[in-house]
Amino acid sequence: MIFNSIEFIIFFIVVTHLFFMLKHKYRWALLLLASCFFYMFFKPVYILILFGTIIIDYYAAIYIDKNTGKKRKYFLVMSLIANIGVLAVFKYYNFFIDNLNWTFQIFNYSFSFPYLNILLPIGLSFHTFQAMSYTIEVYRGNFKPEKHFGIYSLYVMFYPQLVAGPIERPQHILPQLHREHTFNYANISSGLKLMLWGMFKKVVIADRLSLFVNKVYDDHENYYGISLWVAAIFFSFQIYFDFSGYSDIAIGSAKTMGFDLMQNFNRPYSSRSIREFWSRWHISLSTWFRDYLYIPLGGNKVSQSRWMLNIMIVFMISGFWHGASWTFIIWGALHGIYQLIGIVIAKKKLLPTERFVFFRKVSVFFLVTIAWIFFRSESFTQAFYFIKNLFVKIPEQVSLIISNKSLERLHLLYLDQTSKDFFLAILLLVFVELVQYSQKTRTIPELIDSRNKVTRWSFYVVILYSLIFLGVFEKTQFIYFQF
Amino acid sequence: MLKELKTLYTKIFIVSTPFILVVISFIIIDPFGVIHNKSPLSETSGDYLSTELYLKNKNSIPYNAFIFGNSKTLAFRSEDWKKKIKDSIVVFKYGCPGESIYNIYNKIKLIKNNNGNLKYALIILDAAIFANYKNQSKSYLGPVYKHHWLTSNESRLDFYGTYFKFYLSDFSFIKMIDYSLFKKYRLYMKGVITNREANTNVLQTENIDTVTNEFFLSDLENEISKNGYSSYYENHKAEFIFEKSKTPDKEVVIQKEDIEFLKEIKQLFDKDTTEFKIIIGPLYTKQNFPEPITMVLDDIFGKDKVFNFSGNNRISADSVNYYEKSHYRPIAGSLILDSIYNKYNPK
Numbered sequence A: 001m002i003f004n005s006i007e008f009i010i011f012f013i014v015v016t017h018l019f020f021m022l023k024h025k026y027r028w029a030l031l032l033l034a035s036c037f038f039y040m041f042f043k044p045v046y047i048l049i050l051f052g053t054i055i056i057d058y059y060a061a062i063y064i065d066k067n068t069g070k071k072r073k074y075f076l077v078m079s080l081i082a083n084i085g086v087l088a089v090f091k092y093y094n095f096f097i098d099n100l101n102w103t104f105q106i107f108n109y110s111f112s113f114p115y116l117n118i119l120l121p122i123g124l125s126f127h128t129f130q131a132m133s134y135t136i137e138v139y140r141g142n143f144k145p146e147k148h149f150g151i152y153s154l155y156v157m158f159y160p161q162l163v164a165g166p167i168e169r170p171q172h173i174l175p176q177l178h179r180e181h182t183f184n185y186a187n188i189s190s191g192l193k194l195m196l197w198g199m200f201k202k203v204v205i206a207d208r209l210s211l212f213v214n215k216v217y218d219d220h221e222n223y224y225g226i227s228l229w230v231a232a233i234f235f236s237f238q239i240y241f242d243f244s245g246y247s248d249i250a251i252g253s254a255k256t257m258g259f260d261l262m263q264n265f266n267r268p269y270s271s272r273s274i275r276e277f278w279s280r281w282h283i284s285l286s287t288w289f290r291d292y293l294y295i296p297l298g299g300n301k302v303s304q305s306r307w308m309l310n311i312m313i314v315f316m317i318s319g320f321w322h323g324a325s326w327t328f329i330i331w332g333a334l335h336g337i338y339q340l341i342g343i344v345i346a347k348k349k350l351l352p353t354e355r356f357v358f359f360r361k362v363s364v365f366f367l368v369t370i371a372w373i374f375f376r377s378e379s380f381t382q383a384f385y386f387i388k389n390l391f392v393k394i395p396e397q398v399s400l401i402i403s404n405k406s407l408e409r410l411h412l413l414y415l416d417q418t419s420k421d422f423f424l425a426i427l428l429l430v431f432v433e434l435v436q437y438s439q440k441t442r443t444i445p446e447l448i449d450s451r452n453k454v455t456r457w458s459f460y461v462v463i464l465y466s467l468i469f470l471g472v473f474e475k476t477q478f479i480y481f482q483f
Numbered sequence B: 001m002l003k004e005l006k007t008l009y010t011k012i013f014i015v016s017t018p019f020i021l022v023v024i025s026f027i028i029i030d031p032f033g034v035i036h037n038k039s040p041l042s043e044t045s046g047d048y049l050s051t052e053l054y055l056k057n058k059n060s061i062p063y064n065a066f067i068f069g070n071s072k073t074l075a076f077r078s079e080d081w082k083k084k085i086k087d088s089i090v091v092f093k094y095g096c097p098g099e100s101i102y103n104i105y106n107k108i109k110l111i112k113n114n115n116g117n118l119k120y121a122l123i124i125l126d127a128a129i130f131a132n133y134k135n136q137s138k139s140y141l142g143p144v145y146k147h148h149w150l151t152s153n154e155s156r157l158d159f160y161g162t163y164f165k166f167y168l169s170d171f172s173f174i175k176m177i178d179y180s181l182f183k184k185y186r187l188y189m190k191g192v193i194t195n196r197e198a199n200t201n202v203l204q205t206e207n208i209d210t211v212t213n214e215f216f217l218s219d220l221e222n223e224i225s226k227n228g229y230s231s232y233y234e235n236h237k238a239e240f241i242f243e244k245s246k247t248p249d250k251e252v253v254i255q256k257e258d259i260e261f262l263k264e265i266k267q268l269f270d271k272d273t274t275e276f277k278i279i280i281g282p283l284y285t286k287q288n289f290p291e292p293i294t295m296v297l298d299d300i301f302g303k304d305k306v307f308n309f310s311g312n313n314r315i316s317a318d319s320v321n322y323y324e325k326s327h328y329r330p331i332a333g334s335l336i337l338d339s340i341y342n343k344y345n346p347k
Helices: A006-021 A024-040 A044-066 A070-106 A124-139 A149-157 A170-178 A185-217 A226-256 A274-280 A283-294 A304-322 A326-347 A357-376 A380-389 A394-403 A405-412 A419-439 A444-449 A453-470 B002-029 B046-057 B071-075 B078-084 B101-113 B127-131 B156-182 B218-227 B229-235 B256-271 B291-301 B330-342
Strands: B065-069 B091-093 B120-125 B275-280 B306-308
Touching: A006 A024, A006 A226, A006 B156, A024 A044, A024 A149, A044 A070, A044 A124, A044 A149, A070 A124, A124 A149, A124 A170, A124 A283, A149 A170, A185 A226, A185 A419, A185 A444, A185 A453, A185 B002, A226 A357, A226 A380, A226 A394, A226 A405, A226 A419, A274 A283, A274 A326, A274 A357, A283 A304, A304 A326, A326 A357, A326 A380, A357 A380, A394 A405, A419 A444, A444 A453, A453 B002, A453 B156, B002 B156, B046 B091, B046 B101, B065 B071, B065 B078, B065 B101, B071 B120, B071 B330, B078 B091, B078 B330, B101 B127, B101 B256, B218 B229, B256 B291, B275 B291, B275 B330, B291 B306, B306 B330
Parallel strands: B065 B091, B065 B120, B120 B275, B275 B306
Antiparallel strands: none
């Protein structure tokens, strides 16, 4: 079930109440059952695949810990193959077959491999990475294997973060699953407020922006210049509010029960460099790649050329993780290239580090927005159409918009939506940016709860009723659910 | 813990009170006629009304003849059909706007699941039904339109949720509460409340026959009989203009799932030895029904059961047979039934 649905609200209320009604020793079972129910809501039979990998990883970790030398590596490799194998079959098989068949066509071979007609299990990319971090940490000796099978299963399947993260580490979550969590009003209050804020970001802002973005991406050849810029910029905000909104709901729902999940976003569009952007965007994934791919490849402790290669490998694989398509790989590669350029600029001191902060932030936003075009596009053709036509006839469009001849503004700027929707979207963006600017490093509940009673109540009432009356409830899935 | 829970619930209740009142108003006013089945304030769901009527009547009225299809079923009167069948038939007109093959299939299944007698059936088709694959396009049917959960296989929660969402959107509930209290149509209600004084041809419970579920555009028929068709055509000329941007019918394709649904429909008809006819209606634009879809229909149902009235023929050539570009009149429906039951070619 998706977070922005009545089913989830009912599910959450029931599970949280039962959690506190039960004794501590039974709570893991409740959460595991609830997580199974949550997962099976999408496609019940896939729970067998999930439990298959859970069993493999559970025993792999125990045997890694019990053994020494090569045998430890053997069990680690077995666990990694199981997880990556499932990912390869369900997510990447058709991509590889597509490319293989295309290659055969180039060489005029008539043979073609068959495609698999299977649905991608929900949250596959997320829970496999979380499971792999467990066996890797056990292998590295940083964590003792979990002996309780139920608790381990819950580590992989914990419903708030099952489908789209944050991708947790065993050291952070497993001890919490063992710890008794007493009813804490402050946790419940702050958790619910965070969920409300997350829902607001998703349903009021992200889904409203998607109306504009989808209009252009569904019919891109009908748009150029300013319209493409509006769509591209709106998508930058759409994906941020969509995913950070989901993360807030995940973190908030766990918080109500006393569990702390890691922060996943930290105002990424305030970044002054691409490097900083990746320390603020999808933090759980970027740190995963840093710890389990970049550092094992040598990180920056290698020659210059090898370091640059490591960066490109990590970002391209990160792109590939997001989707089985060349557009995602290009998106990742672009970020890799941005990183390399950033390294060169820093090394040669081409820009003063502490000056031109606003210019730097705008530049980072611009570069990230260009990269998002590849992320969002269905194909190369679409992405290149965007890139080619971003600057086409802009002065002409500006004068048409100002004069509003033949309702040009409606098509060019409002993207065939109403002006009311357009200005409401802008207003909401400004509102959230102001809130986030005040937020700095605090969470929303921390920010608002530091204000007086009138401000606190007003803020949450406005958010709640904005959600009810301005929410775009088209049952849209969170963008990252597709990964 | 209990004291803190009580504080939490109290705060949530206080904050939610306005919303709870809006929910209560939605239940009491029932602006779409989908809760108490009373006369709706806004355009309602024809499919919901039809299905509820069928479920209400099925035990007391021995229906054995059904007409399926989209709003073009308007042209087929039960009285005309009765004259063609040498048997006593009790007709239920189960067509509605924005129909898809999926809906028709679900309706036939619904009748079967309720031990209905499917002795006779007419299925009225056109390209729009195939273009409307699984109810994708509904924006032309009014501010909000939802098929009954039994004919769309969606949840009841989804059904009521859609109407409630519209009730909330753009503060529509204020317009509806205003109209409900003062019974006066105001300009700002446009697009939300149906202005019955300006348009009496809206689908509402009072206009529907409570046995056959028939709905007629009686005002338009009265206008034609009073002033003559030429005058009617002059007054409604704009409604006969076809938008060039619309996809031509010949480009409409049949989805794989629809082929499966059609096969299932045939199986259901075979089980009940239903005497059925598939009618492809004549459009004012004289567009031909897509040939590939005709071939699929012939293949599944048999050429002797499929009657294609699309393209240029005696019916489509005469504008008298049409209310506007989309809907043909009962006189055209009568001609079609004459043709298929008396087996003559209208071309």
